Amino acid sequence: MFTVATFLVLFFVHDQLGFSEAQLQFGFYSETCPPAESIVRDVVHQAVTRDPGIAAVLLRLHFHDCFVEGCDGSILIKHDVNDDERFASGNAGLGGFDVVDEAKSELERLCPGVVSCADILALAARDAVAEAKGPFYKLPTGRRDGKIAAMSNAAHLPDVEDSINSLKSKFREKGLSDKDLVLLSAGAHTIGTTACFFVMPRLDAQDPTINPEFFQVLRSKCPHGGDVNVRIPLDWESQFVFDNQIFRNIQNGKGVILSDSVLYQDNNMKRIIDSYVRTNQSSKANFAADFARSMVKMGAIGVKIGVQGEIRRICNATN
Ligand code: HEM
Known part of the structure; x- marks a missing residue:
């Protein structure tokens, strides 16, 4: 509708x-x-x-x-x-x-x-x-x-343990800005799950940027030496719904994977994240519209058009 x-x-x-x-x-x-x-x-x-x-x-x-x-x-x-x-x-x-x-x-x-x-x-x-x-x-x-x-x-x-500068440059190489990085990586993680595999190293390293209470929650789901394949939500409060909760989580030290949390260490990224969770509705940025625009941009990276490439008959093999 x-x-x-x-x-x-x-x-x-x-x-x-x-x-x-x-x-x-x-x-x-x-x-x-x-x-x-x-x-x-x-x-x-x-x-x-x-x-x-x-x-x-x-x-x-x-x-x-x-x-x-x-x-x-x-x-x-x-x-x-x-x-x-x-x-x-x-x-x-x-x-x-x-x-x-x-x-x-x-x-x-x-x-x-x-x-x-x-x-x-x-x-x-x-x-x-x-x-x-x-x-x-x-x-x-x-x-x-x-x-x-x-x-x-x-x-x-891009890797979960990349530095902020490395993440930025990997996105820039694809024509994507810092804002696109926030929207597409942290923003897309408003839905879905991660394997404990990607969370355990930061827990083992006692990452001080994780909210202490949340640290205990994560540790109980992904115990040291436990099954690395157990899956936990990336957006703790609302795994199945596309909303701005993920940005609130990152603000509050409740980012689940390092590459989301690390964005808040960068002043420009912090400003962008904050803009999606303002209480003042008139100055709040529109996550849905901005995400859609970044998706269209990402969807145009290096596309083959006209006579380039082919139309495969089946998707898992070239013709
Ligand atoms: C900075 C770049 C990014 C990094 C380092 C990153 C890292 C990760 C990691 C480690 C996972 C968990 C994978 C697993 O355990 O199966 C994940 C899941 C996911 N990522 Fe990203 N990601 C990035 C950017 C993106 C982008 C650009 C999108 C889409 C626009 C995206 C969408 C997702 C989604 C939806 C999931 C959940 C998948 C599921 O539920 O199986 N990510 N990401």
Whole structure:
């Protein structure tokens, strides 16, 4: 259902499009495969109905696709030998591949050879955000699928233990600003979970930036020497709902992973985080609209268009 707020988000995102996004087009499939977007939306809706946690999984998958070789579906490729991008250590724990495959097989049945896996993934992430009660934004499409998916290309993904300067520069290399970093990393972590694996090192190191009471909560969920695969929410208070609680948590020393907490150590990032949790509504920044705009920007990283790449027949293999 379209509300005034939805309209404003759509308008704002459309209005703010930058240069790189201009290569893609709104409604790229409106003539060649009119049901493309609604099919992806239905498949995502069914998947989230079966498992609400899948929304976060799909959002993360799109990020990991975009940061290596651009948003070209390279993360989906799986050869017989496990030397693909998706098997790099920084991509451990990714999922949602079956949801993309399901949408692709339905689309191949209706419009063979038309809709790219890269677009399916970008649309699925967009729809996943909306399923989690986040903004629904207009997303330009027309991405083509890449043919390269080497594990070594994924060696420099942003890491949970990166310094603030390293995180900033990894985002800048992709054309993303400090504000995008706050919105896309901490902001996206408003939904989803992390394995204790990523939390234990900061607990073992007695990270002093963690709120002492929260430290005890985290320690009880992820005890020293315990199972590193146990999963805990990234946004402690509201794991399944897209809201600004994550920023409040970070303010209060309740960020779960280091790369979220560390943002608050930087003056510029702190100012940006604070802007989303002001009590004064008139000066409070609009998280939903800003997140949507950053997602459109991220979704345009290194895209292949026109005659570049290909339209894969199945998403986990090149043609
Ligand atoms: C500074 C960059 C980032 C770092 C270091 C980072 C790190 C992490 C880590 C360690 C996890 C837990 C993974 C697991 O245990 O399975 C995670 C989960 C997640 N990340 Fe990020 N992330 C970053 C940026 C992003 C971005 C840009 C997005 C999307 C726009 C994103 C979306 C997610 C989501 C939704 C989850 C939850 C996945 C689930 O529930 O399975 N992250 N991230």
